[in-house]
Amino acid sequence: MADVRDVNLNRLAVFVAVVEAGSLTGAGERLGLAKTMVSKHMQRLEAEVGASLLVRTTRRLNVTEAGRTFYDASCLVLRAAEEGLSAIAGEVGPLRGTLRVNAPIDYGSLFVAPALVEMRRAHPELEVDLQCVDQYVDLVGEGIDVAIRLGRLADSNYRAVKIGEFVKWMVASPAVAGADGEHTELATLAGMPYVAVATLPRPLSVALEHRDGRKDSLRYPSAFLTNTATACRAATLAGGGVALLTDFSIAHDVAAGRLVRLLDGWTTAPASIQAIFPATKFPSRKVRVLIDAVRAQWEATAGARSEVV
Known part of the structure; x- marks a missing residue:
């Protein structure tokens, strides 16, 4: 087995860049x-670790099974080094390195992306990799520094910081809602076409509570199903039916009259917006700055959401 003292750790950064870029040229x-220098680093790294990490052909570059394992370990080493340097640097000075962020498509587009733009203005040496997907990912396995999660979190070893809260509203396009859409009763909605996000645990069920404490629910037998909240909003705007959508994603649509809020006074129970990140010995300053920036973006729009409650 190779000894870590025989491995030039600087080559780990080159190896990670090759895997992520998919080619020696892209990494260079x-x-x-x-x-040629990238290729030489890879040849020497393979000799140092005693294993083939990459398979090169005339048309493409593939990562071996050993290379994939070593890539994951290399990401952890580089992240730990970045966190240690951040801790030593203290709370002043520009942010450097790469910040990898994961967020839901709608929340990431509306709040995380603008927050990251502001961060880069203040810290131009910071590299940003924002991944917006509506499925949960393995933070450690995917090399993610921080992820934004909506709703209840499953038990895990991740650390979490609350950013804010959101609720969902029943809405429809004016054509579907009708002139008195905001006064529609829950029983009436049960007979209307429904648009839902298929990835939710119970996409066909609606559980609501009134501001006076009353609770009610209904279940649709079928729905227009889609795998993202963004597509669900688009289908609702197009007149596909009623939908249960997050207040932050549709407040501007309701204010502009593109959507009508149904069931005056009814919402889902408040749910949390949280930033989660791997528990580490050295808390990342980049993560803390991002959380503050996203929270500022969220609070800046609080007034717009409250105006249509």
Whole structure:
């Protein structure tokens, strides 16, 4: 087995860049190195670790099984080094390195992306990798520094910081809602076409509570199903039916009259918006700055959401 003292740890950054870029040329462009130098680093790294990490052909570059395992370990080493440097640097000075963020498509587009733009204005040496998907990912396995999660969190070893709360409203396009849409009764909605996000645990069920404490629910036998909240909103705007959508994603549509809020006074129970990140010995300053920036973006729109309650 190779000894860590025989491995040039600087080559780990080159190896990670090769895997993520998918080619020696792409890694060289990212690192500012010639392709021949990148190739030489990879040859020497393979000799140092005693294993084949990459398979090169004339048309493509593939990562071996050993290479994939070593890539995951290399990401952890580099992240730990970045966190240690951040801790030593203290609370002043520009942020550097790469910040990898995961967020739901709608919340990531509306709040996380603008927050990251503001961060880069203040810290131009910071590299950003924002991944917006509506499925949960393994933070450690995917090399994610921080993820935004909506709703209840499953038990895990991740650390969590609350950013805010949201609720969902029953809404429809004016054509579907009718002139008195905001006064529609829950029983009436049960007979209307429904648009839902298929990835939710119970996509056909609606559980609501009134501001006076009353609770009620209904279940649709079928629905127009889609795998993202963004597509669900688009289908609702197009007149596909009624939908249960997050207040932050549709407040501007309701204010502009593109959607009508149904069931005056009824919402889902408040749910949390949280930032989660791997528990580490050295809390990342980049993560803390991002959380503050996202929270500022969220609070800046609080007034717009409350105006249509």
